[in-house]
Structure formats: C-alpha cells, structure tokens
Amino acid sequence: xxxxxxxxxxxxxxxxxxxxxxxxxxxxxxxxxxxxxxxxxxxxxxxxxxxxxxxxxxxxxxxxxxxxxxxxxxxxxxxxxxxxxxxxxxxxxxxxxxxxxxxxxxxxxxxxxxxxxxxxxxxxxxxxxxxxxxxxxxxxxxxxxxxxxxxxxxxxxxxxxxxxxxxxxxxxxxxxxxxxxxxxxxxxxxxxxxxxxxxxxxxxxxxxxxxxxxxxxxxxxxxxxxxxxxxxxxxxxxxxxxxxxxxxxxxxxxxxxxxxxxxxxxxxxxxxxxxxxxxxxxxxxxxxxxxxxxxxxxxxxxxxxxxxxxxxxxxxxxxxxxxxxxxxxxxxxxxxxxxxxxxxxxxxxxxxxxxxxx
Ligand code: NAD
Numbered sequence: 001x002x003x004x005x006x007x008x009x010x011x012x013x014x015x016x017x018x019x020x021x022x023x024x025x026x027x028x029x030x031x032x033x034x035x036x037x038x039x040x041x042x043x044x045x046x047x048x049x050x051x052x053x054x055x056x057x058x059x060x061x062x063x064x065x066x067x068x069x070x071x072x073x074x075x076x077x078x079x080x081x082x083x084x085x086x087x088x089x090x091x092x093x094x095x096x097x098x099x100x101x102x103x104x105x106x107x108x109x110x111x112x113x114x115x116x117x118x119x120x121x122x123x124x125x126x127x128x129x130x131x132x133x134x135x136x137x138x139x140x141x142x143x144x145x146x147x148x149x150x151x152x153x154x155x156x157x158x159x160x161x162x163x164x165x166x167x168x169x170x171x172x173x174x175x176x177x178x179x180x181x182x183x184x185x186x187x188x189x190x191x192x193x194x195x196x197x198x199x200x201x202x203x204x205x206x207x208x209x210x211x212x213x214x215x216x217x218x219x220x221x222x223x224x225x226x227x228x229x230x231x232x233x234x235x236x237x238x239x240x241x242x243x244x245x246x247x248x249x250x251x252x253x254x255x256x257x258x259x260x261x262x263x264x265x266x267x268x269x270x271x272x273x274x275x276x277x278x279x280x281x282x283x284x285x286x287x288x289x290x291x292x293x294x295x296x297x298x299x300x301x302x303x304x305x306x307x308x309x310x311x312x313x314x315x316x317x318x319x320x321x322x323x324x325x326x327x328x329x330x331x332x333x334x335x336x337x338x339x340x341x342x343x344x345x346x347x348x349x350x351x352x353x354x355x356x357x358x
Contacts, residue, residue, distance in 0.1 A: 002036045003309055007015035007066035010059070011044040011078075011087060012282025013345075014071025020294035020349025021069060021301050024321075027353050028314060030303075038065065042094070043073025043087035043282075053090025059097060068094075068275045068306040069300060072282040095135065101167070102174050103133040104303070107233075107253035107263065113325040115337055116258035119230065124256055129236045130182065131253055132175040133246025135267060137167045140243050150302035161197050163242070168201050170270065172208040173241035177217050181312075184215045185237035189225045191243055201242065222249070228254055253278055256278065261293030261334045264300035266307050273277055274308045276300040292343040293332040295322055300350055321355035328355075 007022060009015035022037065029035050029251060036248050037189030040058040047053050055075070062068055071089035083089060106127045114121040124235065150156055172188070179186045188205040190198035202219055209217040222245045228235065229249060233256050254263050260280045268274045278296030286292055299322060306315035329340075336342045343351070 001034070003037055003066040003232055004064065005037050005304070006068045006069045007037055007039045008042040008068060009045070010042050010071040010073040010282065011075050012072055012284050013281055014043075014045075014073065016071075016287075016290065016292050016345050017278065017294040017297040018069065018071040020345060020352070021130050021297040022282050023231075023349050023353050024298050024318060024356070025069075027356050031356075032312060034313070040041065042070065042090050044075055044078045046090060047085060047087065048080065053087045054093045056072075058090075058095070058249045062094060062098060063346050066273060067304045069297070069303075069304065070275060070277040072280065073295065074277065074282045075284045075287075095267055095275065098273065098275065099136065099269050101134065101136040102171055102268045103135040103250075103269070104178070104261070104266040104268065104307070105131045105246075105250040105254070105279065106265075106303075107250070107257055109129065109257040110262070112323075113257070113259055113335055115260070116335055117256055118258060119233075119256060124233060127233055127256060128182075129244075129253055130178060130238045131250045132171065132238060132240040132252055134167065134171045134176060134241070134243050135246075136199060136243075137163055138243035139299070140247075151352060161195065161242075161244075163197050163201060167171070167199065168204040169208055169330040171213075171240060172205050174268070175238050176208065176212040179215045179238040180212070184236040185218070185219055186215055187218045187225070187236055187239045188219050189239055189241035189249065190224050191206060191222050191245075192219070193221060198242065201357055205240070216316050221357065223311060226252060229256065233349060246313075261296050262299070263296050264303050266300070268304045268307060272308050273309075276304045276308075276347065289341075290346065291333050292345050294349050295332075295352075297311045298322060298349070317356065319350075321352045321358075324355040324358065 009018040040061045055231040090215040109127040117124045139161040140161040147157045192199045192202045263279045302315040305311040
C-alpha cells in the first residue's frame with residue numbers, strides 16, 4: 001500500500017533543508033519505494049497564511065498521513081504573539097493530538113566528524129546511542145500544577161510527577177523492541193532512590209524485561225547517567241527515561257556529537273506512525289543564506305523508513321549515502337573544521353542523491 005508522507009517545511013531554514021530531504025524521497029520513489037507526498041502549513045508560516053500555527057486543514061492532513069516530515073518552526077517575528085498562536089504551540093499541539101508518546105533521539109557521531117565534539121575524539125568517535133524519552137506524560141503534563149498564594153502572601157509553584165504503569169510499560173516495550181534491532185542493551189534511567197514514581201518506573205521496567213530475555217536491562221540514577229554520558233558515553237546502547245530526564249539527557253547527548261545539524265529525531269504513536277524532524281530549530285541567524293546543513297533532515301527520512309515503514313534496507317541506504325558524502329569531504333559550514341572548504345545546502349542534498357545512485 002502506498003505510504004502517504006505529509007511534508008511540513010515550517011519556518012526559517014525549514015523550507016531549505018526539507019527541500020533537500022524531498023529530493024532524497026523523490027529519488028527513493030523513482031527507485032520503487034511506494035510513497036506519495038503531500039505538503040502542509042505549520043508554525044509561523046501557517047500563522048501568516050491562516051492566522052493559526054496549526055490550521056484545521058494541517059491537522060486533518062496529519063491524521064490522514066502515515067508519517068510526517070517536519071523542518072522547524074519559530075522565529076523572532078513570532079515571539080511577541082500570545083502563547084496559543086506561537087509557532088512552537090502548533091508543534092506541541094500536533095504531537096499531543098497524534099498521541100506521539102515516544103521520542104527517539106539518536107546521538108550518533110560519524111567517525112569523520114570526531115573532531116567536531118568538545119570531548120576527546122577517543123571518548124566519542126563512533127558514538128551511537130539511542131535515547132527513548134517518554135513524551136506525553138510525567139511532570140510536564142501532570143495535574144495539579146500552578147502557582148498559588150499561601151496564607152502569609154508568599155507564592156508557591158507546584159507541578160506533579162505522575163506515571164501510570166501502562167504509560168511506563170508502553171515506552172519500556174518500545175525501548176526493548178528498538179534494542180533488539182541494535183546491541184540488545186537497555187539502560188533505564190530513574191531516580192528510584194528518591195521518587196516513588198520512578199520506583200514504580202523501575203519495577204515496571206523489570207517486569208517488562210521478562211518478555212525480552214535476549215535484551216540486557218540495567219538501571220542508572222539520572223545524576224549518575226548525566227555524569228556517565230560525558231565520562232564514557234560509548235557504554236550506552238538504548239537509554240529509556242521519563243519526559244523531563246529525557247529532555248535534559250538527550251540534549252546533553254546531542255552536544256557530545258558537536259554537530260546539531262546532523263541529528264534526526266522521531267516521535268511515534270502506538271502504531272508506528274511518526275513525526276520526523278531534525279533536533280535543531282529554525283536557525284534564523286542563517287536563514288536564506290543557503291548554508292544550513294540538510295543532513296539531520298535527510299537522516300530523519302532514514303528514521304521514517306526504519307520506524308514507520310519497516311524499510312530497514314532503504315534506511316541503511318540513506319545513512320550510507322550520508323556517510324559517503326562525509327567520506328568525500330563535503331562539509332556545510334557547521335561541520336567544517338577550521339579552513340576546510342565548505343558546500344551549501346543544495347550542493348549537500350544533491351551529493352546525497354548522487355551517492356544514492358552510486
Ligand atoms: P536553533 O537550533 O535554531 O539554532 C542554534 C544554532 O545552531 C544556530 O547558530 C544555528 O545557526 C545553528 N543551526 C541549527 N540548525 C542548523 C543546521 N541545520 N545547519 C547549520 N547550523 C544550524 O536554536 P535557536 O536559535 O535556539 O532557536 C531558533 C528558533 O527555532 C526559535 O524560534 C526556537 O523556538 C525554534 N526552535 C524550534 C524547534 C523545532 O522546530 N522543533 C526546536 C528548537 C528551537
């Protein structure tokens with residue numbers, strides 16, 4: 001059956017990088033991949049055209065699609081809008097409406113770019129971690145929440161960290177399934193020594209692990225995990241954790257690679273439908289200059305092929321093409337070493353398509 005992909009370029013460099021990823025999709029289609037592409041408006045671009053960052057039409061398109069490819073949203077022009085109309089709100093609503101409960105954030109350091117990290121090359125070269133972050137529960141959504149005034153007039157802010165067993169189980173199962181396609185190791189990150197919720201998290205992970213005897217489960221407190229990520233990150237294969245811990249750890253892991261323009265992400269629902277996007281934002285400082293790195297978006301296409309379409313071979317083909325352009329020495333400015341010649345966004349995209357032909 002034809003897989004329908006909704007393409008949402010968004011704002012800033014979004015349209016520039018998405019155009020290159022679409023070239024890759026067109027090439028795969030020409031080679032026989034059964035896909036169709038649809039395009040829609042989101043973020044500031046949608047606000048400009050329709051007065052809302054997630055117009056009804058876009059949400060309907062997203063519901064119909066099998067997978068969504070997004071560039072980025074946001075920009076200085078929209079920062080003074082009231083909160084519900086801001087571009088980021090469009091993306092948050094989209095994730096919530098589609099019940100995308102699992103955020104997959106790989107931190108991969110291509111050996112060719114080991115010098116780009118702030119850590120020593122031997123600590124990070126060949127790094128390949130997958131962080132699986134719970135995305136629709138935990139303290140970011142728990143009730144009650146707010147700021148109240150106490151009897152003495154002092155203000156008190158409060159949020160609630162809450163997880164049901166079923167929420168923990170479904171993210172746990174996904175982490176184990178992903179580990180089965182990798183090195184078969186899951187490290188569950190919690191704070192079970194202090195927080196009852198994450199004691200339940202740990203017990204649930206242990207129970208789920210019984211169904212995956214071929215995958216090794218370990219546990220780590222979040223403070224230690226933060227330390228280990230910068231001390232010896234290559235010890236990890238799959239890390240699974242709560243919404244807030246994952247938010248923080250995945251950004252730390254991303255920076256280990258030193259190249260924000262290289263990292264894709266996926267947000268999945270319970271049926272492998274996903275929203276795929278680079279982890280970076282709309283980069284207003286380089287918008288329109290034709291220098292943005294399209295590789296994170298192209299690698300997001302590879303994740304889409306693997307996780308939504310079950311096309312592992314096609315995914316590997318795209319990843320190998322990216323590896324090949326790096327081998328050829330092609331670098332956008334963000335990943336170029338001092339003095340190294342650079343290429344622009346379109347040139348990089350074209351090179352990946354050419355490598356797919358090779
Ligand atoms: P950013 O990720 O847009 O940019 C941070 C730095 O990285 C900038 O110097 C930028 O030039 C560089 N960079 C980012 N992507 C790059 C690429 N592909 N190639 C080369 N360089 C790249 O983060 P920011 O500046 O904090 O945010 C800018 C806007 O993006 C804000 O409006 C923010 O809200 C939004 N944002 C959106 C998303 C999203 O759409 N998911 C994520 C983060 C930030």
